[in-house]
Amino acid sequence: MKYKSRKKALILLADGTIFYGKSIGKEGTAYGEVCFNTGTTGYQEIFTDPSYFGQIMVTTNAHIGNYGTLDKEMESENVKIAGLVCKNFSFEYSRPGGDSSLEGFFEKHNTLAISDVDTRALVSYIRDNGAMNAVISTDVDNIEGLKKQLAEVPSMVGLELASKVSTKEPYFFGNENATYKVAALDIGIKKNILRNLAKRDVYIKVFPYNAKFEDLEAFNPDGYFLSNGPGDPEPLIDAIKLTKEILSKNKPLFGICLGHQVIALANGISTYKMHNGHRGINHPVKNLVTGKGEISSQNHGFAINREETEANDNVEITHVHLNDNTVAGIKLKNKNCFSVQYHPEASPGPNDSAYVFDQFIENMKK
Structure with missing residues (x-):
């Protein structure tokens, strides 16, 4: 893959904890409840599952995107997660018959994703402290502004989605x-x-x-x-x-x-x-x-x-x-x-x- 410059990004948890990474392409900010999935395969099904609407997904598998995407593996018409946090993001894929790279898939569905995050440490932290609201963003110099906006995101408790x-x-x-x-x-x-x-x-x-x-x-x-x-x-x-x-x-x-x-x-x-x-x-x-x-x-x-x-x-x-x-x-x-x-x-x-x-x-x- 041709080297590309990637912007610094972060995930900020509701309690103020921050983990840093890099944007996979799209710049911006996304809010939701942070949660993690321990599956080693099936990332496309996860991302398009309506049950994950409004959630920032942390994947525990080290590599995400390595087999691309396939239209028939969609669980709904579009991406439902608020955003993705992963360790290693694969810009190229190796599955014969695949329809698209995950990068292209996220571009099509306007989805924010960040990689190069220490997901082992992040998941361990969520395990201990529980699922909470979070924000992922490439606006890394605006911590206080992100905190204020995050404070206004409603709790999942009582939330009809x-x-x-x-x-x-x-x-x-x-x-x-x-x-x-x-x-x-x-x-x-x-x-x-x-x-x-x-x-x-x-x-x-x-x-x-x-x-x-x-x-x-x-x-x-x-x-x-x-x-x-x-x-x-x-x-x-x-x-x-x-x-x-x-x-x-x-x-x-x-x-x-x-x-x-x-x-x-x-x-x-x-x-x-x-x-x-x-x-x-x-x-x-x-x-x-x-x-x-x-x-x-x-x-x-x-x-x-x-x-x-x-x-x-x-x-x-x-x-x-x-x-x-x-x-x-x-x-x-x-x-x-x-x-x-x-x-x-x-x-x-x-x-x-x-x-x-x-x-x-x-x-x-x-």
Whole structure:
């Protein structure tokens, strides 16, 4: 690669801590909650996952961009992260059939990224002190100005972000002559979830985050789906109300991640912001029903209250995260409903968790 001069850059955390690096090209400033993902591959899927909207992503893998990007690996229409922080950024890529370098991809999507940061030290610091707001910038001589602007960035607690990433109008996905029809609420849906449903003979109609039950019911679906997504689940009043209406009709209902949290809230179980959250492709989950372990992909900063879940006579904990015993899956004893706090469509196992889609199909068959 031809040598290029690169501007100095920094990441400033809300508590005043600063780490320095270099811009990968685009100059400017970006704000968001800083978090880290421990996956060694799948960076394009991470960057385009709506669940990461408004977050500055720190990647722990030493090399980012080495295999470029591919259009079919997009999880949404554009980049959703607020910005990227990495150690070594690869300006050239070596994958045959790749569509673009990551540099070109970020230029296309107007994304700010900085590299040459000591990400081991940064991640260690975030682990100890928790996820917090941060700013990345090439304006390294304006520390006080950046601090003032950062102080005005809202906390992730209480922040409703589903409306920022949801579709504006309903749309269809899959074969209209499929055996099953599913109404999906888009509160940050990933394309690969739709692909996994479609390949199981499902025709999906995707609805905006604030859709009414009557809207979904008019599709005459065999089942309902609540998607993943960003932000705090508690402000999603419309989605929680919708969930209660679906449950009152005892329709087959399946939720993933944010959808899982909304189902919990609809059943009187509270949620809370985690110290760091779970973000990576090697998270161990135990299925308490089968006794089997799963290697899962996870990316969430909120979780449901385990004590309240255990105290709820109508709810059964089906999965637990083996690192910290947080709830990773539930089902309702008196309703045709279940949910998981991980991404079965991401397949890091690779197929450990694919059965949850089959379980949803079986619930619709019944």
